[in-house]
Amino acid sequence: EAGVAQSPRYKIIEKRQSVAFWCNPISGHATLYWYQQILGQGPKLLIQFQNNGVVDDSQLPKDRFSAERLKGVDSTLKIQPAKLEDSAVYLCASSLESVMNTEAFFGQGTRLTVV
Amino acid sequence: GQSLEQPSEVTAVEGAIVQINCTYQTSGFYGLSWYQQHDGGAPTFLSYNALDGLEETGRFSSFLSRSDSYGYLLLQELQMKDSASYFCAVSGTYKYIFGTGTRLKVLA
Numbered sequence: 001e002a003g004v005a006q007s008p009r010y011k012i013i014e015k016r017q018s019v020a021f022w023c024n025p026i027s028g029h030a031t032l033y034w035y036q037q038i039l040g041q042g043p044k045l046l047i048q049f050q051n052n053g054v055v056d057d058s059q060l061p062k063d064r065f066s067a068e069r070l071k072g073v074d075s076t077l078k079i080q081p082a083k084l085e086d087s088a089v090y091l092c093a094s095s096l097e098s099v100m101n102t103e104a105f106f107g108q109g110t111r112l113t114v115v
Numbered sequence: 116g117q118s119l120e121q122p123s124e125v126t127a128v129e130g131a132i133v134q135i136n137c138t139y140q141t142s143g144f145y146g147l148s149w150y151q152q153h154d155g156g157a158p159t160f161l162s163y164n165a166l167d168g169l170e171e172t173g174r175f176s177s178f179l180s181r182s183d184s185y186g187y188l189l190l191q192e193l194q195m196k197d198s199a200s201y202f203c204a205v206s207g208t209y210k211y212i213f214g215t216g217t218r219l220k221v222l223a
Contacts, residue, residue: 033211042202042213043158056210091157095211102146102165104204104211106157 004107025094119214137203
């Protein structure tokens with residue numbers, strides 16, 4: 001079974017530039033999550049999709065972050081414009097269920113450095 | 116709101132037993148999960164407790180007390196490769212929230 005795929009693995013951009021991350025979840029997983037993990041901290045949930053609908057985006061900085069999951073499969077997360085404090089690893093995860101999330105499967109993440 | 120608390124760091128020697136605690140506050144609680152994350156790696160699932168009591172999986176065990184909003188991860192016969200960060204995560208209604216993580220250092 002293929003795992004969660006993310007790209008790119010690394011990205012370095014200047015502040016005020018734009019960047020986009022891509023995620024392909026495990027086939028058949030209805031729920032997709034984007035987490036931001038700053039060095040030394042736990043993953044912080046940015047947005048959670050159930051199929052192609054958003055079930056939680058309360059911690060997504062909507063003035064600069066956006067995410068979509070067209071057709072309920074792949075997802076993209078965009079930052080525009082980026083700030084220095086956005087430097088972090090962006091993790092995508094997926095799970096079978098949404099109500100009873102027993103296990104999330106993570107991709108390797110995209111390490112973003114904003115300079 | 117939702118919150119989870121874990122100790123920031125734990126140190127133990129090879130072969131020892133260590134317990135990592137997690138207290139949580141959440142609505143719509145379904146269960147408590149534990150993840151391991153090595154530096155530079157992705158979090159990987161270790162265990163899940165939905166009911167009170169102890170779940171054992173090899174050298175790792177996880178405990179949950181729903182009435183106390185408390186759980187712990189027990190690691191036995193510690194090995195150097197267990198040096199990593201450990202996160203508890205709460206499954207709530209349409210949410211999956213992680214704690215701040217406990218960095219475990221295993222000394223030779």
